[in-house]
Amino acid sequence: MEKENDNRRTIFWISALALFTGALSFSVRTGASGAIKTELLDTYASLHSGEMIAAALGNSFLGFALSLLAISLAIDIIGAKRVILFASACYVVGPALIVVAPIAGGPDAVYRLLTAGMIVCGLGWGATEASVNAIIAALYPGDKTKRLNNLHAWWPAGIVGGGLASLLFFNALHLGWQALVGIIAIPGLALGLWAATQTFPQTETAAMGVSFTAMLAEPFKHLSFWIFPTIMFLTASAELAPGSWVDVALTQTVGMPGILVLVYISAIMFAMRHFAGLLEHRFSDMGLLCFSTIPATIGLYLLSLASSPFTALVAATLWAFGVCFMWPTMLAAVARRFSRSGPWGIGIVGFAGAMAIYFVLPEIGKIYDGAKLKAAGGRDAFAALAPGPELRRVLGFAAEKSFQAIAIIPAILFFIFGLVRLIERRNGRLHQ
Numbered sequence: 001m002e003k004e005n006d007n008r009r010t011i012f013w014i015s016a017l018a019l020f021t022g023a024l025s026f027s028v029r030t031g032a033s034g035a036i037k038t039e040l041l042d043t044y045a046s047l048h049s050g051e052m053i054a055a056a057l058g059n060s061f062l063g064f065a066l067s068l069l070a071i072s073l074a075i076d077i078i079g080a081k082r083v084i085l086f087a088s089a090c091y092v093v094g095p096a097l098i099v100v101a102p103i104a105g106g107p108d109a110v111y112r113l114l115t116a117g118m119i120v121c122g123l124g125w126g127a128t129e130a131s132v133n134a135i136i137a138a139l140y141p142g143d144k145t146k147r148l149n150n151l152h153a154w155w156p157a158g159i160v161g162g163g164l165a166s167l168l169f170f171n172a173l174h175l176g177w178q179a180l181v182g183i184i185a186i187p188g189l190a191l192g193l194w195a196a197t198q199t200f201p202q203t204e205t206a207a208m209g210v211s212f213t214a215m216l217a218e219p220f221k222h223l224s225f226w227i228f229p230t231i232m233f234l235t236a237s238a239e240l241a242p243g244s245w246v247d248v249a250l251t252q253t254v255g256m257p258g259i260l261v262l263v264y265i266s267a268i269m270f271a272m273r274h275f276a277g278l279l280e281h282r283f284s285d286m287g288l289l290c291f292s293t294i295p296a297t298i299g300l301y302l303l304s305l306a307s308s309p310f311t312a313l314v315a316a317t318l319w320a321f322g323v324c325f326m327w328p329t330m331l332a333a334v335a336r337r338f339s340r341s342g343p344w345g346i347g348i349v350g351f352a353g354a355m356a357i358y359f360v361l362p363e364i365g366k367i368y369d370g371a372k373l374k375a376a377g378g379r380d381a382f383a384a385l386a387p388g389p390e391l392r393r394v395l396g397f398a399a400e401k402s403f404q405a406i407a408i409i410p411a412i413l414f415f416i417f418g419l420v421r422l423i424e425r426r427n428g429r430l431h432q
Contacts, residue, residue, distance in 0.1 A: 007199070008139050014195050015132035016154040018084055021091050021187040022125040023158025024165075026060070028184055029098075029121065030262065031166025032177040033057060039177070040102060040110055052111070054365025058358050059115050063122025064129070065354035071130035072347020076212065080200040083131040088195065090124025091188025099178045122354075124188070129350050134203045134343035137335045141204065145285060145332040146277025152328035153273035156266035163263030171257075204335075205342030218341040219348060225341070228334050229352035231416055235289075235330055236353030237360045238296055238410045239323040242303070242403065254312040261316050268320035276325050285333045286424065288325055290417035296322025296410035304403035307396065322410060327353065364402050372398035 037053040071083055097117030104113040132151060140147040169180040201207075205215045219225045254261070279288050299319025306312040330353075331346055338345045375397040376382035385391045 010198060011135060011139065011200060012151070014084065014191070014198060015135055015151055017187065017191050017194065018087055018128045018132055019151060020154045020158040020161070021184070021191055022087075022128045023155040024162040024187060025091060025095070025121050025125065025158075025184045027159040027162025027262065027266075028165060028180055029057060029060065029118065031163060031170075032180050035170070035177040036114070040114065052365075054368075055362045056111070056115055056118050058361035060118040060122035060125070061354045061357035061361070063119035063124075064126040065122075065351050065358060067123040067126030068130045068347050068354060069126075069351040071127055072134070072343045072350070073216070075130060075134060075343045076203055076206045076215075080131045080135055080203070081195060081198070083127050084195040084200070085192050087124040087127035087131070088188050088192030090120050090127065091191065092185045094118070094120035094122075094124060095181045095184040095188075098181050102178075121184070126350075126354065130343060130347055133331050133335075133346050133350070135201060137332075137346070138201050138204045138207060141339075143277065144335050145280045145329060148328040148332045148335075149273040149276030149325065153270050155327075156269035156273070156324075159266035160263050160270065163260065163266065167257060167260065167263075203343050204339055205344075208340070210340050210342065215340065215342050215344050218338060219345055222338060225334075225338055225345065227420065228330065228349050231413065231420075232327075232330050232349045232353040233356040234409050234413050234416070235323075235326040236356040238293075238300070238406065238413065239326050242300060242319070242406055254306050254309055256309045256312065261312050264313060265316045265320040268317065269324035272321065272324040273328065276329060279325070280329070284421065285329050285336075286417050286421035289329055289333075290414060290421060292322050292325055293410040293414040293417065294322065295319070296326075297407055297414070298322075300403055300407035300410065304400045304407065360406075364405065367405050368398045368402040371401040 033053050033056075036056075071078065075083055094117050097113055097120060099117075101110050101113040101117060104110045133148065136147050136151050137144055165183060166180060169175045170177075210218075276288070283291065295318040299315050299317070299322055302315030303312065303319060306315050330349060334341075334345050334349050341348075372394050373379055373382050375394040376385060382394065385394065
């Protein structure tokens with residue numbers, strides 16, 4: 001029994017390292033996005049550079065979505081260990097492609113290689129999510145919400161690590177964005193070396209003897225299952241899309257690096273996710289999610305108005321308290337209600353969240369670009385702006401409009417979570 005517990009702890013910490021590395025990759029790419037935009041995109045496409053960097057960042061979510069869905073379907077065949085090793089390889093190869101993008105040739109070739117690197121990083125992230133969520137659900141079948149939130153606390157921990165690295169590399173060491181992106185490979189390589197020495201457990205479906213065809217069919221047997229991918233599309237838009245956008249949108253408007261706001265938010269999320277089990281037992285999972293939408297809505301709206309470090313941090317505090325439980329609690333809710341769908345069910349929901357960012361993030365970039373041109377008085381007027389108060393005013397207006405467009409999403413979720421909770425209570429299926 002002691003040996004079994006030791007192995008379970010080891011697998012948990014390997015899973016935590018995998019998620020930490022995925023978050024570090026996400027945070028570093030976000031922290032480097034402003035510098036990448038300036039060096040690679042502003043020089044030849046300044047009018048559309050916001051949309052282009054948003055699309056490049058969004059492409060990592062495309063890689064995430066595709067690998068998450070495919071691997072969730074096949075993980076019982078491939079094995080969790082091989083999936084983790086694949087994720088490790090992606091965390092090395094993806095950053096390498098981004099780093100060498102500037103020497104690819106012309107602007108189109110540079111952008112293609114930048115995009116390819118983002119996609120490969122996303123593939124690693126998707127492989128991570130497809131494996132670690134199924135592994136932890138199998139290791140802790142009776143305590144999924146608590147354990148998945150404990151695991152996903154290491155996502156914001158990775159964000160903090162990447163954000164602090166961004167500040168160190170840019171502000172203290174004055175290194176280029178290539179050096180920053182390159183550090184992703186360090187924990188990525190460590191992950192592969194550690195995972196290679198361990199034996200990984202079966203998923204819940206494999207342990208229960210659920211056949212591949214039965215697992216595949218399970219979500220389609222329950223109409224109620226499909227409300228969860230829909231909800232996840234919206235929750236991911238409220239959490240991860242703004243997280244990807246803070247450095248680009250806020251750095252020039254609040255008087256501090258936007259990545260520092262993301263670091264602060266993530267530190268709060270790391271702490272709060274350790275209380276998810278207690279709160280879920282008090283309010284139910286849907287109740288916890290419903291209450292979370294209130295500070296998320298207020299925080300996002302206030303972020304749109306932030307014009308100083310103080311107002312940015314106040315807004316960020318509310319947003320962090322709102323979104324911190326959303327992603328892992330949604331995964332746990334599906335794993336609990338539809339356990340026979342196993343990693344496939346979890347993967348479908350995660351896929352919906354990833355595709356939300358793939359579609360939403362470029363739209364935020366379009367809103368941002370459109371708003372900055374409107375505030376400046378047109379394309380020519382914006383192109384003529386020099387660094388100074390007027391440019392900051394224009395970019396501040398653009399940031400305001402882009403964040404206000406997202407703030408409506410958690411407001412909508414308040415009613416959706418409340419309705420699901422009400423229906424389950426009436427039907428006697430309220431999950432505690």
